[in-house]
Amino acid sequence: MLDMNHVTRFYTLLILLFLSSSINTVLAQKKEPLHLVSAKECKACHEEIYSQWKGSMHANSTALKDPIHGAFYKAVIGNPKEEGLKKKDKYPVCLQCHAPAAAKDGKTNLAALPVYNEGVNCVACHTITKFKGTKKASGGLRLGTKAYEFSESSLQGPGTNHSGPDWEHPLFENSANPDIFKTSAVCMGCHDQRKNSNKVALCQTGGEIASSGGSNNCLSCHMPVVNGKVDHSLLGGHSAKMVSKGLLMTMSTVTRNNTLDVSIKLTNQLPHNFPTGAPFRNVYVRLTGYDKEGQVVWSSSQSHPAQDDKKAMFMYSLGDKEGKPAPPPKATQVLGDTRLKPHETRKLLYSVPKMKIIKLRAVAYYDLLLPPMKKKFSKPEHKELVTSKIIAVSENSIDLVGRK
Ligand code: HEC
Ligand code: HEC
Ligand code: HEC
Ligand code: HEC
Ligand code: HEC
Structure with a gap:
């Protein structure tokens, strides 16, 4: 009996100690702002x-x-x-x-x-x-x-x-x-x-x-x-899946004698800009023609649309007093804003030489950073931040009837 009492008292004490310490934690939490x-x-x-x-x-x-x-x-x-x-x-x-x-x-x-x-x-x-x-x-x-x-x-x-x-x-x-x-x-x-x-x-x-x-x-x-x-994931620019939800891209091609007349239609499905957010978020589109071997025979942009196909570049441009591009903290003026406005539809028109093209493919890419800024994030662990993400693809097959 005596033994049992001791055991009971020991456990009661333990339970009390445990309770008071957890109550104290709760109280401490409640007191903390x-x-x-x-x-x-x-x-x-x-x-x-x-x-x-x-x-x-x-x-x-x-x-x-x-x-x-x-x-x-x-x-x-x-x-x-x-x-x-x-x-x-x-x-x-x-x-x-x-x-x-x-x-x-x-x-x-x-x-x-x-x-x-x-x-x-x-x-x-x-x-x-x-x-x-x-x-x-x-x-x-x-x-x-x-x-x-x-x-x-x-x-x-x-x-x-x-x-x-x-x-x-x-x-x-x-x-x-x-x-x-x-x-x-x-x-x-x-x-x-x-x-x-x-x-x-x-x-x-x-x-x-x-x-x-x-x-x-x-x-x-x-x-x-x-x-x-x-859901508390709050997806945005860091998720290509989320970004792809904003853009509807379709393409149609009319075959002429020597050219393929291509119209790429881009619709912003969102009530805010596409892309929105940080001023260096950007989207670009590249159109490529392939022959039957799958080789690229034509491209709308040789380097980057920011250089050689500006109409296919959707970005916010900031500049200094002289009108040269400037980073967000230093900018004194807005040079341009080609992002899609809320619910805007825009068409990109191309006249592509027919050559041996059997397939045209338009790809829309999203970037967190503008090309010149990417150089600052060259470490391997930053690869995700500087990789352009595919957010939409549209393809047209070209009818080869009547061609040699
Ligand atoms: C001891 C368990 C527990 C802890 C710890 C806890 N919660 Fe809760 N919370 C609950 C339960 C149970 C509900 C009821 C609904 C549910 O099951 O999600 C709830 C509901 C909520 C709700 C919804 C209230 C509403 O208006 O509908 C919010 C917001 C919330 N908690 C925030 C928090 C935050 C913030 C913290 C941390 C600071 C926290 N909770 C810590 C158990 C807890
Ligand atoms: C950016 C602001 C924000 C942050 C950060 C945030 N919440 Fe919430 N939370 C909300 C909003 C807004 C709602 C209500 C959304 C609704 O009901 O449509 C919500 C709802 C909830 C609910 C109710 C869930 C339900 O299914 O109804 C809980 C629980 C909760 N939050 C807990 C948390 C906890 C825990 C954290 C941190 C890990 C957290 N929240 C961080 C904004 C936030
Ligand atoms: C207290 C300030 C604060 C509040 C409130 C807040 N946010 Fe944010 N949010 C931020 C900051 C800061 C970031 C950027 C983090 C970064 O990229 O460094 C961010 C990032 C985001 C992103 C992700 C962008 C990306 O790059 O992927 C989304 C989407 C977003 N917020 C939506 C919301 C929504 C929707 C609400 C309301 C429910 C909300 N936020 C409330 C401060 C806030
Ligand atoms: C119809 C759906 C929809 C609504 C409503 C909406 N968003 Fe978005 N949001 C998106 C999608 C999809 C994206 C990804 C495309 C983009 O970045 O524009 C996005 C992107 C974002 C980003 C990411 C920006 C970045 O720098 O990465 C932020 C921040 C954001 N939204 C905030 C908001 C806030 C704040 C509201 C309300 C005032 C809002 N959104 C309303 C769908 C929506
Ligand atoms: C009014 C709130 C607010 C203030 C003030 C603010 N930021 Fe942000 N910042 C955000 C939000 C929200 C985002 C992410 C979503 C977006 O792009 O709109 C963000 C995103 C950023 C990003 C991009 C992050 C990424 O992951 O790509 C940078 C860089 C940044 N902020 C720098 C700064 C600096 C530097 C300051 C102070 C000089 C500052 N911000 C002040 C709200 C703020």
Whole structure:
């Protein structure tokens, strides 16, 4: 009996110790301001959403994780592991969108806390209580975290998982906020618009959508329901599959005496530009003629359409005062914008010498970076970033009747 008592007391003590330590962890979590809560703390119960997010550009948006952003950040702002960085005497605006937790603390050393390097993490979105808009009454812009109001104590969500009026989140206080979480408002603080320090527009996905009229909720395309859950992969330019969904490309060919008259029709199926986003995203089309041995006998472009077939190049061009091409941070003017506008259809016409062509193939390619910028990303681990991705293909066979 005595033995049993000891054993029971020992286990009771263990259980009590375990309980109090886990209660303490929960309490500690509750005391911590929500913006410092790591995505890892959501992982245990939201495994699938966590792994989708982890592979997304939102989880990889900081200068220490995204090589492209990192390269620009280092050039324009400085070392992302240094504290107290300033740009024109001000806290670097980049962090308001690319590293929201650090921005809320006014810190620039992204290695100081693991959450600073989590980029646009769960709580960066799931604490938004209000979208104030990106235009200040005084005329300037407020961007990223500055465009929102946040809760530091209560998680915000769409409210669709509330199983009843008394539903409570098992770990955190929570509020249903469908005005934010069922609309584009949750995205616009960071995706509406951005200008460089010379007031030249860089990214303007929000503005593009506004100009296309109609209601175009970002969530319906970018956060679809997959297997019954809202998908958090947030695919964009880094996924050729996603990019290919935006473009419809068809081709028709009329055979004349000595030429093949080709019309390639390109339709942007999206309510924003194609391609949208970062100013160096670009699409180009190449038309190739093959003989019956499968050899290339004609091509619309010998080097790159940016050089020798500009009508087949869909890009945003930025320049300096002299009108020479300039990178986004230094640009003082827009030289041109040949991206497809929302829902625009454009035709590319070619008159191809007949030769021995039996097949014509048009291929549309997408690039994250413009050709001159690719040289800066020559390391083997950056191969994905500099490889042109096929996003659409269209073929016509040429009737050989009547030919020798
Ligand atoms: C102890 C388990 C647990 C942890 C940890 C957890 N959650 Fe949840 N959460 C749930 C459950 C259960 C639901 C109900 C719906 C479901 O099963 O997805 C839920 C629902 C939600 C919802 C939907 C609420 C709505 O308005 O519909 C959001 C948003 C959410 N959690 C965010 C988070 C975030 C962000 C974290 C980390 C900071 C987190 N959760 C951590 C268990 C958890
Ligand atoms: C706190 C700011 C913030 C919010 C809020 C936000 N984003 Fe983002 N988003 C970013 C940043 C920063 C990147 C770029 C990361 C990079 O490439 O370095 C990004 C990347 C993306 C990409 C991927 C682009 C690519 O290159 O593949 C898509 C798509 C996207 N966001 C859509 C959305 C949508 C839709 C919403 C609303 C549900 C949203 N974002 C909310 C900051 C934000
Ligand atoms: C870019 C902003 C953003 C980020 C980052 C984000 N979420 Fe969400 N999340 C949303 C939006 C918006 C919805 C609601 C979409 C809807 O209902 O159409 C949502 C819905 C949810 C839901 C409800 C899912 C359902 O099927 O109804 C859960 C749970 C959730 N998020 C958890 C998380 C967790 C955990 C993380 C981090 C690993 C995270 N979210 C990161 C914007 C975000
Ligand atoms: C009809 C579906 C659809 C809607 C609605 C939509 N998008 Fe997209 N979005 C796409 C597709 C497809 C792509 C890939 C092609 C491209 O980059 O233009 C894309 C690309 C993007 C990218 C990637 C840019 C980059 O640099 O890689 C961002 C960011 C983005 N969208 C944000 C938004 C935001 C913000 C909204 C709402 C205001 C929105 N989208 C509405 C389908 C949509
Ligand atoms: C208003 C929010 C916002 C601010 C401020 C901002 N960015 Fe971004 N940035 C984004 C978003 C959103 C994307 C990705 C989607 C897109 O291209 O629109 C992005 C993408 C990028 C990319 C391309 C990343 C890639 O993977 O190809 C670079 C480079 C970049 N930003 C650099 C910067 C630098 C440097 C600063 C500060 C001088 C800055 N950004 C400020 C929102 C912002």
